Amino acid sequence: MSSNNLTGLGVLRHRSFAFYLAARLLSAVAVQIQSVAIGWQVYALTGDVFDLGLIGLAQFAPFFALILFAGQAADRFDRRRIITVGLAVELLCSLLLLAFTVSGLTVVWPVFAVLVLFGSARAFMMPAQQAILMNLVPQDSFSKAVALSSSSFHVAVIVGPTLGGLLYLAGSKIVYSTVGALLLVSLVLMSLVRATRQARRAEPTSWSAVLEGLRFVWSKPAVLGAISLDLFAVLFGGAVALLPAYARDVLHAGPTGLGLLRTAPAAGAAITAGVLAFRPITRQVGRWMFGGVAVFGLATIALGQTRSFTVALIALFLVGAGDMVSVYIRHILVQFETPDSIRGRVSAVNAVFIGASNELGEFESGLTASWFGLLPAILLGGSATVVVAALWALGFPVLSRMDRFPHAKRDPEQSAGGGGTTEAAATT
Structure with a gap:
């Protein structure tokens, strides 16, 4: 079978990728179901929007502490096994939450304790999940695999x-x-997944090895600009964390209404990712990425100005669509630019930025909502996101003016680094 003939869903003919995609889909469904229950349960127990922010902080703190070590683990050990163990820990977390509920939960600290464990598992899973795609499909099918993987997640x-x-x-x-x-x-x-072509190096654990990913990102302005843009944009625009309070206090909706609101950004992202799987972005990638972040911010502003359930759904749909464009471009850019032997560590740095923008963004949203009120916090976050997009477009011209993905057609062996000399040159 020639990989050059793979188009659209044809990438699923790679069996290991299909198994991985199914596992990712089901685990993501499980985590999203659980997140709705946790948010509603915690807010029902305390009625405090600050506790909604603490849900994010409880997951981010261990994530931040462990993620760089997890990146080195993804380069030293089998990425498939790391993901498998992480899923087993997530299963344990769900069983603990079930046990707390059966026993009649009246305080929220046990939930936060479980989320710390969950965040620890996620810290080790995320670099492996980001890096493993290059080990499951041919390089010329990678952009389609990214779009399908993102699409399945958002579905x-x-x-x-x-x-x-x-x-x-x-x-x-x-x-x-x-x-x-x-x-x-x-x-x-x-x-059942069988990954191949992983360039592993049995180097000892050290701060120098752990920080290799940071040094690489710092040496690549386009990569640094792309992942820091996501960090600050989503950090300020994390209105999704406030949806339990927004649904109940602004739109006067129940758990089902909250579920629909949480679904809307995912719907926008999934549809956008589905389009990208068949019509990948190959030109003016910098403009597309900054445009996606701008749409994300403007839609967040619209969310903070409405009390209409329908308008809120539309705004959240656009939040997801804009975010998906930015995520798609950033992920392809980072993976194409990174040698496989340090891909786990660079993915860990990327995961730090993503984790900070999501979980820390949830904490920031809860904090500003407790200070200024629910709707002002959403408006402030959306406005800050638009400002960040404008500042980053000026501060990283190599990114905003980028037309094509660099090295997209490079030979896979060269992309993987091919040995210590290439890797050393890439990280100095």
Whole structure:
């Protein structure tokens, strides 16, 4: 089978990639179902928007502490096994949440403790998940694999919150039982994946090796600009964390309404990713990325100005669509620019930025909402995102003026680094 003939969904003919995609889909559905239940359960117990921010902080703190070491682990050990162990820990977390619920949870600190464990597992999984795609498909199918992987994730984020809201009507016990079952199936599917072409190096653990990814990112202005743009844009525009309070206090909706609101950005992202799988962005990639961030910010501003459920859904849909364009371009850019032997560590740096923008962004949103009020916090975040896009376009002209992805047609052996000399040159 010639990989050059693979188009659209043809990339699924690679069996290991298909298993990986199915495992990613089911685990993402499970996590999204669980996140709706946790947000609603915590807010129902405390009624404090600050606690919604603490949900993000509880996951980010261990993530931030472990992620660089996790990046080195993804370069030294089998990425497939790392993801499999991470899924097993996520399964354990869902079972603990079920046990707390069955016992009659009246305080929220046990939930935060489980989220710390969850964040630790996610820290090790994320670099491996980002780096493994290059080991599952031929390089000329990589952009399609990225789009399909992102699309499957956002399809899960569409199904997950809605299903989570509906399941919560039957009780949180049903929610966590369903999550456990989905994670178990995902774990079995991941065990069937057979990754190839991973360039592993048995180097000792040291601060120099751990920080290799940071040095590489700092040496590449385009990569640094792309991932720092995501950090600050989503850090300020993390309105999704406030949706439990927004649904109940502004739109006067219940758990099902919250599920629909959580679904809308995923729907925008999934549809956009589906389009990108068949019509990849190959020209003016810099303008597309900055345009996606600008749409993300403007849609967040619209969300903060409306009390209409329909308008809120449309705004959140556009939030997801804009974010997907930016994520798609950033992921391809980072992976094409990185030698395989340090791809885990560079992915870890990327994951730090993503984790900071998501979990720390949730904490920032909860904090500003407690200071200024719910809607002013959303408006402030959206405005800050637009400003960040404008500043980064001026500060990183190599990125804003980029027409094509660099090295997109480079030979796979060269892309993988080919040995110590190439790698050393790339990171000095």
